[in-house]
Amino acid sequence: MRVVICGGGIIGAATAYYLAARGIGATIVERTALAAAASGKSGGFLARDWCEGTPVAPLARRSFDLHAELANALGGGRWGYRALDTYAGADPGGAAAGEPQLAWIAPQVRLEGRIGTPATTRQVHPRRLTEALAEAACARGTRIVTATVAGIATQDGAVRGVDLADGQRLPADKVVVAMGPWSILLAGSLPLPAVYGIKGHSLVFDTGDQVPPEALFLEAREAGGGVETPEIFPRPDGTTYICALSSDAPLPVDPAAVDGDEGAFDRLHAICCQLSPVLARAKVLARQACHRPVAVDGLPLIGPVPGVEGAYLATAHSVWGILNGPATGEAMAALLVDEAPAVNLAAFDPGRLRPLDLSEITTR
Ligand SMILES: Cc1cc2nc3c(=O)[nH]c(=O)nc-3n(C[C@H](O)[C@H](O)[C@H](O)COP(=O)(O)OP(=O)(O)OC[C@H]3O[C@@H](n4cnc5c(N)ncnc54)[C@H](O)[C@@H]3O)c2cc1C
Incomplete structure (x- = not known):
């Protein structure tokens, strides 16, 4: 066959x-x-x-x-398969107060709960x-x-x-x-x-050993007032992946021609810097956009x-x-x-x- x-x-x-x-x-x-x-x-x-x-x-x-x-x-191990804890939380913006709930996250980010354990969430x-x-x-x-x-x-x-x-x-x-x-x-x-393609943007940071295996699903208020929902996945190879900013920008016929929407990577970077001092200091290794297929x-x-x-x-x-x-x-x-x-x-x-x-x- x-x-x-x-x-x-x-x-x-x-x-x-x-x-x-x-x-x-x-x-x-x-x-x-x-x-x-x-x-x-x-x-x-x-x-x-x-x-x-x-x-x-x-x-x-x-x-x-x-x-x-x-x-x-x-x-x-070749593809970084591992179990991790997963939390939901929100960054209302504004001044930082008190101690951070996770050591690598800014103090104004409030965690609402653990939504996944190593038994139920992996990467x-x-x-x-x-x-x-x-x-x-x-x-x-x-x-x-x-x-x-x-x-x-x-x-x-x-x-x-x-x-x-x-x-x-x-x-x-x-x-x-x-x-x-x-x-x-x-x-x-x-x-x-x-079948449609819905676009998403992501950044990959070089965070070394500063971020433990804790995935985050957050709501973050941007400087302009809008609310985005960044997802943050630290990886065992010392990088941290963050995606957000969906759009319905048209799908190019050539997959190699997919690129970020105007200003999207700068906006995402600003959100990351606001959420974590570790990310604010880290080098950006990749700026990426891709389309997920949807019926x-x-x-x-x-x-x-x-x-x-x-x-x-x-x-x-x-x-x-x-x-x-x-x-x-x-x-x-x-x-x-x-x-x-x-x-x-x-x-x-x-x-x-x-x-x-x-x-x-x-x-x-
Ligand atoms: C920002 C973002 C974050 C995501 N995060 C997660 C996550 O954490 N967990 C999860 O489970 N899912 C996640 N997803 C969803 C997941 O990535 C997709 O559902 C999945 O990758 C789709 O896989 P696929 O093989 O169907 O399509 P694709 O990965 O799009 O593969 C299609 C392939 O077809 C090729 N192709 C296109 N045209 C032609 C042609 N004419 N001839 C030959 N080849 C062609 C392309 O080059 C491509 O390699 C995320 C999606 C996005 C956008």
């Missing part, structure tokens, strides 16, 4: 990994580089039970456990995890092709191959579309529901594309793509070899949403 996976983010890499474990070496086609987009620039925060009460809960629980399994099997470095999954898959026969997917070739209602922008066709019996928000670019060849109903899209034999979609994981990557890859691999997936995928069936009508699209 010839399987081509379009997109080398966490979803594509995890699908290749679990497929390789079943003896099938797929071809991953990636336009830029593995984890070039959100899968390399996200927080990598994992929570076991934060999706409870939603249809995503079973996928999240399964995936949280698979993260631990992968760390044991492949050496999770990974998402790019390194994606690369490790792809590397393990390649050791079992997967290959990675650097090329731009331009379309899916079909005949008589079945997949025949993947068309590349350079005019080549990769023959395929089954195709997995896992291009994150760019999956929608294939709506001209497959009946795909809409109209907010749920992932995982399963066969209706009406086209051999076509599958795996995307729209929104803010939980790194958490849910392993269970999604495992489920996709099962579907591809006609096994029952470990998690019931009914809520994520791409067929629940109507296909995008290309005549409705306006470009600016």
Whole structure:
């Protein structure tokens, strides 16, 4: 069986990994580089039970456990897998008062409670995890092709191959579309529901050993009066990752062209300096922007594309793509070899949403 996976983010890499474990070496086609987009620039925060009460809960629980399994099997230290405490809090702005509640946080930041313990909240470095999954898959026969997917070739209602922008066709019996928000670019060849990209900005600081394993979800008042919700993830490699400032800025067709909104990195830096004297002193190692993929109903899209034999979609994981990557890859691999997936995928069936009508699209 010839399987081509379009997109080398966490979803594509995890699908290749679990497929390789079943003896099938797929071809991953990636336009830029593995984890070039959100899968390399996200927080990598994992929570076991934060999706409870939603249809995503079973996928999240399964995936949280698979993260631990992968760390044991492949050496999770390579991608900074570790357990950590997680707190919620708020910075009302204004003058600092009293002692800080966490040594590395400014005194005016008030913690409202511990919202995760090492048993329920963990983290990974998402790019390194994606690369490790792809590397393990390649050791079992997967290959990675650097090329731009331009379309899916079909005949008589079945997949025949993947068309590349350079005019080549990769023959395929089954195709997995896992291009994150760019999956929608294939709506001209497959009946795909809409997928949007919501942008987020992040900074990575060199904080050495000054920040313990404490993740923070904060509300912070900016100097201009607006309220932002920075998420702060210290990593075991001596860096600290902070993301905030979502926007609906348009998605460029080329993932390499994603950049920050005007002034966004300066605003985020000012917020970080206000929240922590450690961050205020630290060197900024990276300024990043990326788009998380989202469907109209907010749920992932995982399963066969209706009406086209051999076509599958795996995307729209929104803010939980790194958490849910392993269970999604495992489920996709099962579907591809006609096994029952470990998690019931009914809520994520791409067929629940109507296909995008290309005549409705306006470009600016
Ligand atoms: C700021 C931010 C912070 C986040 N933090 C977390 C977190 O802490 N925990 C968590 O679980 N989730 C988090 N997420 C969500 C998570 O990052 C995403 O859900 C996930 O990375 C999506 O993975 P993906 O593989 O579907 O897509 P992507 O990572 O977007 O991968 C798609 C790939 O397709 C490639 N591609 C695009 N077009 C083409 C083409 N034409 N041909 C070939 N390849 C192409 C791209 O280059 C890219 O590598 C965060 C998201 C953002 C934006």
